[in-house]
């Protein structure tokens with residue numbers, strides 16, 4: 257199942273720099289592992305915003321929820337999820 261996910265990151269200005277840097281480091285490690293496993297298919301920065309759009313390929317809504325809530329930055333993100341299905345005009349036969 258494919259999902260379009262938008263994440264807006266809002267770190268509190270009062271958070272110490274070292275704590276923010278550690279959160280970003282662990283977030284990056286997990287994001288790169290999930291990309292290499294094929295679960296996090298795309299990760300794009302939204303230009304000019306501390307936000308991203310991503311495509312996730314997971315087995316279920318429950319798996320997506322578990323994955324998103326496991327992200328180190330989860331407590332500091334506003335997340336919007338859009339389930340995706342095939343478009344009848346798509347020429348990409350390998351997409352689900």
Ligand SMILES: O=C(O)CC1=CCC(=O)O1
Pocket residue numbers: 263265283284285287306307308329
């Ligand atoms: O910087 C972001 O957009 C939040 C984030 C998600 C994965 C990652 O490495 O950073």
